[in-house]
Amino acid sequence: MTQASEAAFNAIVVFDIDGVVRDVSGSYRRALADTVEHFTQGAYRPSSEDMDALKSEGIWNNDWEASQELIRRYSQTQGQNELDCTYEEIVAFFQGRYRGPDPNYLTGYICQEPLLMSAAYIEQLSQANIGWGFFSGATRISATYVLQARMGLKSPLLVAMEDAPGKPDPTGLLQTVEHWENQGSATATTPVFYVGDTVADMQTIAKAQQIQPDRAWLAVGILPPHVQTTSERREAYATTLKQAGAIAVFEQVEQLTPDTIRQLIGSQ
Structure with a gap:
């Protein structure tokens, strides 16, 4: 080409x-929802509308940062000001779902787009x-x-x-x-x-x-x-x-x- x-x-x-x-509705967005659900101990899985509302703010283009922000906002509703996880842990979990567990081979949600x-x-x-x-x-x-x-x-x-x-x-x-x-x-x-x-x-x-x-x-x-x-x-x-x-x-x-x-x- x-x-x-x-x-x-x-x-x-x-x-x-x-x-x-x-x-990417079944890949990036699915990995984002998985990540938020995991780090809120299964208490909150953001809907498609939740993700769209966040991204409509214009500053959450990075899905790793969007995951962290949704976790942070949920934690605040529960009276928690500090996250129980690090950004690096969020990225690692997200990538494990999106790319797959082995970083050398793409076997995750990315293969289904x-x-x-x-x-x-x-x-x-x-x-x-x-x-x-x-x-x-x-x-x-x-x-x-x-x-x-x-x-x-x-x-x-x-x-x-x-x-x-x-x-x-x-x-x-x-x-x-x-x-x-x-x-x-x-x-x-x-x-x-x-x-x-x-x-x-x-x-x-x-x-x-x-x-x-x-x-x-x-x-x-x-x-x-x-x-x-x-x-x-x-x-x-x-x-x-x-x-x-x-x-x-x-x-x-x-x-x-x-x-x-x-x-x-x-x-x-």
Whole structure:
């Protein structure tokens, strides 16, 4: 899978991974719920709505930190101001469920994630001279597994957890765009899309706009599968993303076609 490079890109589209490229409702979110339940001694297992409410605050993109925060909030309701566990213990338990007990082999929930994006879709973007890349809060091992082993992309441009601060800090997004500028495939005015499924993702674009105000930065929201169970929940989640800055919200990432990308640029 290669990028076209004969001329400057018409646009650059950078994708989040979780909830956009893969369905993590039965993996990351399940591991988060398992972790909170374990460290509250089985007293509290957060619902999908509980997790969405936390993430709507815009600062809990990291699921390890989100697990710790939900444990902390539950403990406070029980009159406890100190946690009985460390952050390292939370991460270790979470990873044991998500990746599996052996760190050298992926056998956990990660192996059960349905894909939401195809390599054929990425090829459509390349053929339309649209640059693409990925900026995710997932670990590099996890992100590489889905992009290369599952989707079959060859050396995709990826900024992962280890490479940049967590969202909504826009550093990773700026790094992705800078890569294409250094390759001569983008200019200082090439429009940039960031496609994500959380409030933090939408806020990332707003912060990038503050740093580079002369470029068109466009936030696109994707409804993750777990919120599409009812029309009420789907509409409420879409409203939340739009209030956070999304110029459009889609039920599935591949609805963001090259034609749609051109239309969204023209509408700005």
